[in-house]
Amino acid sequence: MTEKVYKMQLENISKSFPGVKALDDVNITLRAGTVHAIVGENGAGKSTLMKIINGLYKRDTGRILLDGKEVSFSGPMESSEAGIAMIYQELNYFPELTIAENIFMKRQPSKAGYVKWREMMDQAQKILDYNNLSYDPKMKIKDLPIANIQMLEIVKAVAFKAQVIIMDEPTSSISDKEVKMLFDTIVRLKEQGISFLYISHKMDEIFKIADDLTIIRDGKSIISGPISQFTEDSIIAHMVGRSIENIYPKVKVPIGEIVFEAKKLCSERTFKDVSLHVKKGEIVGMAGLVGAGRSEVCRSIFGLDPLDSGEITLSGKPYVPKNVSHAIKNKVLMITEDRKKEGIIGVRSCRENITLASHRVRSGIFMNLKKEMKEATEMSDKLKVRFAGIETTIGSLSGGNQQKVLLARWLMLESDLLILDEPTRGIDIGAKLEIYNIMTDLAKKGYAILMISSELPELLGMCDRIYVMSQGYITGCLDRQDFAQEKVMQLATRSEK
Amino acid sequence: MKEIIKPNLRKYSLVLILLGMIGICSILSSSFLTATNFTNILKQVSIVTICAFAQGLIIISGEIDLSIGFLAGMAGSFACIMFVATGNLFLAFMFGLLLGATVGAVNGLFVAYFKLPSFIVTLAMQTVCFGIICLYTGGQNIYKIGNFKVLGQSKLLGIIPITVFFMIVMLVITHILLKYTKFGRYLYAIGGNAEAANAAGVQVCKMKWAAFIVSGLFAAIAGMVMMGRLNAGIPSEGGGYETDAITATVIGGTSFSGGAGTAFGTFLGSLIIGVLNNIMNLLGIDSYLQMIIKGFIIIIAVLADSFSKKQKSSIKIMASTFDVKK
Amino acid sequence: MKEIIKPNLRKYSLVLILLGMIGICSILSSSFLTATNFTNILKQVSIVTICAFAQGLIIISGEIDLSIGFLAGMAGSFACIMFVATGNLFLAFMFGLLLGATVGAVNGLFVAYFKLPSFIVTLAMQTVCFGIICLYTGGQNIYKIGNFKVLGQSKLLGIIPITVFFMIVMLVITHILLKYTKFGRYLYAIGGNAEAANAAGVQVCKMKWAAFIVSGLFAAIAGMVMMGRLNAGIPSEGGGYETDAITATVIGGTSFSGGAGTAFGTFLGSLIIGVLNNIMNLLGIDSYLQMIIKGFIIIIAVLADSFSKKQKSSIKIMASTFDVKK
Amino acid sequence: GCSSNKDASVTSEDKSTTTSDDANKDADSSKTEEASTSGDSFKVAFLPTDMSATFASWLATELKTAFETYDDMSLTVMDSKGELETQLSNLETCVSQEYDYIILLPLEPAAEDDIVAGYIEQGTPVMMINLDDFGVENASSVIANPFDLGTIVAQYAMTQLADDANVVVLLGPSGNTDSIERRRAYEEVLFSKTNITILDEQIGDWEKSKGMELMENWIQVHGDKIDAVISMNDAMAIGAYEAAKAAGVADNIKFFGVDGLADAAVAIDNGEMTATALQDAKVMALDAAGICHEILTGENSEGFEKIQIPVTLITKDNVAEYIERYTDNGMITK
Numbered sequence A: 001m002t003e004k005v006y007k008m009q010l011e012n013i014s015k016s017f018p019g020v021k022a023l024d025d026v027n028i029t030l031r032a033g034t035v036h037a038i039v040g041e042n043g044a045g046k047s048t049l050m051k052i053i054n055g056l057y058k059r060d061t062g063r064i065l066l067d068g069k070e071v072s073f074s075g076p077m078e079s080s081e082a083g084i085a086m087i088y089q090e091l092n093y094f095p096e097l098t099i100a101e102n103i104f105m106k107r108q109p110s111k112a113g114y115v116k117w118r119e120m121m122d123q124a125q126k127i128l129d130y131n132n133l134s135y136d137p138k139m140k141i142k143d144l145p146i147a148n149i150q151m152l153e154i155v156k157a158v159a160f161k162a163q164v165i166i167m168d169e170p171t172s173s174i175s176d177k178e179v180k181m182l183f184d185t186i187v188r189l190k191e192q193g194i195s196f197l198y199i200s201h202k203m204d205e206i207f208k209i210a211d212d213l214t215i216i217r218d219g220k221s222i223i224s225g226p227i228s229q230f231t232e233d234s235i236i237a238h239m240v241g242r243s244i245e246n247i248y249p250k251v252k253v254p255i256g257e258i259v260f261e262a263k264k265l266c267s268e269r270t271f272k273d274v275s276l277h278v279k280k281g282e283i284v285g286m287a288g289l290v291g292a293g294r295s296e297v298c299r300s301i302f303g304l305d306p307l308d309s310g311e312i313t314l315s316g317k318p319y320v321p322k323n324v325s326h327a328i329k330n331k332v333l334m335i336t337e338d339r340k341k342e343g344i345i346g347v348r349s350c351r352e353n354i355t356l357a358s359h360r361v362r363s364g365i366f367m368n369l370k371k372e373m374k375e376a377t378e379m380s381d382k383l384k385v386r387f388a389g390i391e392t393t394i395g396s397l398s399g400g401n402q403q404k405v406l407l408a409r410w411l412m413l414e415s416d417l418l419i420l421d422e423p424t425r426g427i428d429i430g431a432k433l434e435i436y437n438i439m440t441d442l443a444k445k446g447y448a449i450l451m452i453s454s455e456l457p458e459l460l461g462m463c464d465r466i467y468v469m470s471q472g473y474i475t476g477c478l479d480r481q482d483f484a485q486e487k488v489m490q491l492a493t494r495s496e497k
Numbered sequence B, C: 001m002k003e004i005i006k007p008n009l010r011k012y013s014l015v016l017i018l019l020g021m022i023g024i025c026s027i028l029s030s031s032f033l034t035a036t037n038f039t040n041i042l043k044q045v046s047i048v049t050i051c052a053f054a055q056g057l058i059i060i061s062g063e064i065d066l067s068i069g070f071l072a073g074m075a076g077s078f079a080c081i082m083f084v085a086t087g088n089l090f091l092a093f094m095f096g097l098l099l100g101a102t103v104g105a106v107n108g109l110f111v112a113y114f115k116l117p118s119f120i121v122t123l124a125m126q127t128v129c130f131g132i133i134c135l136y137t138g139g140q141n142i143y144k145i146g147n148f149k150v151l152g153q154s155k156l157l158g159i160i161p162i163t164v165f166f167m168i169v170m171l172v173i174t175h176i177l178l179k180y181t182k183f184g185r186y187l188y189a190i191g192g193n194a195e196a197a198n199a200a201g202v203q204v205c206k207m208k209w210a211a212f213i214v215s216g217l218f219a220a221i222a223g224m225v226m227m228g229r230l231n232a233g234i235p236s237e238g239g240g241y242e243t244d245a246i247t248a249t250v251i252g253g254t255s256f257s258g259g260a261g262t263a264f265g266t267f268l269g270s271l272i273i274g275v276l277n278n279i280m281n282l283l284g285i286d287s288y289l290q291m292i293i294k295g296f297i298i299i300i301a302v303l304a305d306s307f308s309k310k311q312k313s314s315i316k317i318m319a320s321t322f323d324v325k326k
Numbered sequence D: 001g002c003s004s005n006k007d008a009s010v011t012s013e014d015k016s017t018t019t020s021d022d023a024n025k026d027a028d029s030s031k032t033e034e035a036s037t038s039g040d041s042f043k044v045a046f047l048p049t050d051m052s053a054t055f056a057s058w059l060a061t062e063l064k065t066a067f068e069t070y071d072d073m074s075l076t077v078m079d080s081k082g083e084l085e086t087q088l089s090n091l092e093t094c095v096s097q098e099y100d101y102i103i104l105l106p107l108e109p110a111a112e113d114d115i116v117a118g119y120i121e122q123g124t125p126v127m128m129i130n131l132d133d134f135g136v137e138n139a140s141s142v143i144a145n146p147f148d149l150g151t152i153v154a155q156y157a158m159t160q161l162a163d164d165a166n167v168v169v170l171l172g173p174s175g176n177t178d179s180i181e182r183r184r185a186y187e188e189v190l191f192s193k194t195n196i197t198i199l200d201e202q203i204g205d206w207e208k209s210k211g212m213e214l215m216e217n218w219i220q221v222h223g224d225k226i227d228a229v230i231s232m233n234d235a236m237a238i239g240a241y242e243a244a245k246a247a248g249v250a251d252n253i254k255f256f257g258v259d260g261l262a263d264a265a266v267a268i269d270n271g272e273m274t275a276t277a278l279q280d281a282k283v284m285a286l287d288a289a290g291i292c293h294e295i296l297t298g299e300n301s302e303g304f305e306k307i308q309i310p311v312t313l314i315t316k317d318n319v320a321e322y323i324e325r326y327t328d329n330g331m332i333t334k
């Protein structure tokens, strides 16, 4: 294959949604056997572009060339027949079906329309084994935590003979170990001539894996070229139109007394003997591998999941989590991990989503609509949410902007303890900085913040202390002066208490 | 500009459909466009509309209530019995409400707390309600209900039929409930995404339970008005109202998947069906042909609304985009 | 351990409920546990079970089909008319199937391609179906259908009632369709997550459309068997089957939110209701009391199943957790 | 108030011990004699159309009362909920449970004839009550002919209406035998013999509310042209009356129904309705129980008997009698 023929060329792609020009004359060329990273702010149009390639959306104008030949897919079926596989940003799975069927959907081994179950199970087992995943392929996928589902999505995309694999933020909810597995796979497949379009908001990943890079801003492809042309700063500058000096705006704030303390928390099957505390003004991180149990601990504190034993005190007063509204009354707040499932009310407006938990915009049992509008607008302005208006349904926002709306919901409330589970998942670097700034402000105001993140740099950059969990136990706690990536990883992989 | 276009374009689309129908009907029949005929239509839709408000609340919260019709029949008939026995209208009314709330609470208990599918629970409660009243009356209707009929046959200020009055009151109550109270807001959230609502501190079970109780109360009111209008306690008359209520609700733009819908839309949906039934009778169309026509016109109404809705969302977003940009 | 507990505990739980009921019934009535009584029960549930298979397909794909009952009534009656006119049973049967497929295709068109709520579309088609047959017959039933009755009254091999035979054949067909064909698996995928199915390349519209056509075909078969059994073409007899079918389907573990359910479960659900109706008649329980009891027992059955399901999933997770750790 | 017939609940049975005996007897045509001498109680089943329909539940109550006077017969009621399929299922159950006699209030006599004939041949005697098309030769029948019911009201209506009167007609559900037969009587007796104009004719599904709604619309279109409402049952007629009253035109309109139950009696007494026809469930029940007993005990050697009970016209002249009766049996409260 000569250098001249590209694996895929996107020429002058434009796409409008009612009222929004999502893509405006985008050009991208993908070389065979390479990883082409696409970066841009939240709502820049990356996912839309990928969906157009995949045939899920119809483009308004432009051409797509695959191996030099113009193609036009009327739907994902045709694109997958043409050898394009895609991992969607919002996970798309069939909760009631087995792992095997989720992997093989639309590709079931079959004869004359009949599914060959045994063969499918065997192949699924092989795929799982090959990827060192120890699940039973007959298990229903709804019983898996989100990170594992994401791993399966990845496995699924690479398991079949695709020539082009599109990955839309594949690593947004998995930790370094899995990311490494993913990258190993990508490198292996690259050698076989398979090409990748790779969307991510994580700079370090992009420099690790990408060969080429395109930056999209406001629906336009701003600049494109080999990764060597770029530096982190230049990418950021292109993306957000300004440069960002220090992405982690950590400020030393005076740390007060203990606000939140948990002793020996246990929950059947998921975690044991978890003791931790957070002080006023402190940002405490929780690190660990996928499935370590961090989310579970926080969910129990927030009253979302049952807690079997253990004691919790809030500013010295005993607190027994009952349910979420009880937690909110006690000024314990949490932004959940799975935005789509446990975050947004997709069909309702941003305004209603922002004020859902707020008592401030009500008087008695009645809503104070004026106040609601005012406060919701203020909050979304503050977080720089990008939407067509506060009455837009939240479901039509880009992933990152949905996350900001959720953040706005909780920032409407007073809190003693604010728990953030993967708060920057799917958030662009500019917005991340906003969120970090907000966290810093909150810490200054005396909030106690507990943050779960699978992005170590973020934890190392923002936290005062980090608890590390492994297999349901807390294996260690590091103070800021002891922070080091290796130490965290070491604790995270330790299997004994 | 935003201010003009934005509020409730969906409602406008229904209003347009309704106005279009009224226009066509006026041409088709000279008896149509008269005050008495409009009063008739309002009277005829009033009971089903009250049921539809109840159904609307439930559908918005993502469930369904099939017990409404027979619950109305039961509560209405028992209220008649109570009135015949005591002669006290207030007491009878309260008794009817109590029954409605009780059945609603049972429905809600199974649906909200035991997480059973509302379709089955309320379907089962339907036969239970009917069984209870039949068991008590031995399958006979209650005649000579005397002054109980003021609930359905009197006129306020000499001109407003009381059934219409009840309907309007319920419209206002439902509208306030949905739009201006925390309860209403929570119902939308629960219907939109129950898990997310829970994670935002909404007490999903309690709210759903409350919604079923409210639905039961509404159904009981509809039942008592119904028996008043019929001037008799006829339990079986309630049957079928739940389905008509669903139809009105859905034509009115309430989404079956929950999380969307308004009281005013439901009212319009109900009026559309009322006008349809009315004009077909005015024209003396053959009963069988009526069934076919009605079926297709309902589909067309939903279709028209669904198209205009697509249209709407684009206008709405555009309107607010301009707003943002300026 | 895993191997023993895992496969189909849900089905087992229904089998257990059914066995429990049979046990209790045998104690309550000595007439219950006899071959003829069991044949009766099977005969009595057969038509509604066929409707329930149709409903099951649709509910699994996340929709609902309320037209089944009257479609069965219409297709069955027209098949009778065709038979009376031509004397050709095969032709009559094919004609019935054609009608079923046509109505199914219309339903599917509006639901799948125009994205209208299936509840309303199929409800509207219900009255359309009934209107069409009534218009044709002038509201008269069709008597003297001669040999058409072999479809409902004959016996295979001298012992198997033909309605039961039809039911078993449909059970097998539905089971194969759902479990072993791509079409079936796509229906689960669509019902489970239509967006994801679309993204995975499943042709959602086409499959839904096909599902409605299959449902129409099934309903037509049920209708023809029904008229054979009734020995007359009585269009109105179809009414209500759609609801009974839903009840059987949901008791049988089909999830209303779509994406889950089996043919065998539906069959069991239908049997549970059949046994319930049968025993109450055997015991000569008062009709009104029957309604109340039936309502509550249906709720209890769903409740029991829902508990066992929760039990199951926890066992299952434990089982696979062990698996992972070893 | 209306609950007086609650306690007349179904007789409980305790004769499960004799099933094998009965099975033997089944084959034997002389079984009835054996049974009577042994003092066993006969199991009789009543299969009504729909227990939530007023007439069916009244008939059930009257039958229960009538059977209580016999200590060698017990009655079980199995509801068909208005569905023919259910009625056929119940027939199957009765036969396989070896009931000695089946009283069938048929939903569709024409469709059920063959099946009934088959059961009689196998040895279970059957009686058609209230409705019969006489399709089975050796089935008993105690009926009030729906055609006759229509006829007597129609004849009376002829005397009450002008020859060129304008009427509106309310029908029962599509395909319903009662509605069809009553309507046929009107056609033959009244409409074909006079110059009466039918302004409109619609299905009201037996429901009072539908009668009301249709009438409201009719008054709207036809104004004071309507001279009479011809309804195939009373509930719809009374509904139409309520609508007419509300519109202030009730005094100029005559209302004819059929059924003759409590509501109609009250309405006629109040001068609201003009006439209705009664199929007397009490007479029917007494006759049915008598015939049933005769056949079971062998007094009737033929094995069946067919009688037609008279239908009665109720007008304001004789309504007092019925008011009294319904007050006595609790169907009307004071």
Ligand SMILES: Nc1ncnc2c1ncn2[C@@H]1O[C@H](COP(=O)(O)OP(=O)(O)OP(=O)(O)O)[C@@H](O)[C@H]1O
Binding pocket: A017, A018, A020, A022, A040, A041, A042, A043, A044, A045, A046, A047, A048, A049, A089, A396, A397, A398, A399, A400, A401, A426, A428
């Ligand atoms: N289905 C839709 N309907 C209307 N507008 C949409 C739809 N999908 C996307 N948009 C809009 O198109 C724009 C681009 O969205 P897109 O999801 O492509 O952003 P993105 O670059 O992937 O952002 P993120 O990094 O947050 O995922 C946004 O303004 C979004 O609101």
Ligand SMILES: Nc1ncnc2c1ncn2[C@@H]1O[C@H](COP(=O)(O)OP(=O)(O)OP(=O)(O)O)[C@@H](O)[C@H]1O
Binding pocket: A142, A143, A144, A145, A146, A147, A148, A173, A174, A175, A269, A270, A288, A289, A290, A291, A292, A293, A294, A295, A296, A297, A337, A454, C317
């Ligand atoms: N729904 C569930 N059912 C059964 N087990 C679960 C479920 N969700 C999580 N688990 C188990 O609980 C453990 C902890 O999962 P959790 O999601 O809390 O991990 P985590 O540390 O938050 O990791 P991450 O958030 O990065 O996925 C894992 O062993 C997982 O298998």
Ligand SMILES: [Mg+2]
Binding pocket: A046, A047, A048, A089, A168, A398, A399
């Ligand atoms: Mg995106």
Ligand SMILES: [Mg+2]
Binding pocket: A294, A295, A296, A337, A421, A452
């Ligand atoms: Mg987590």
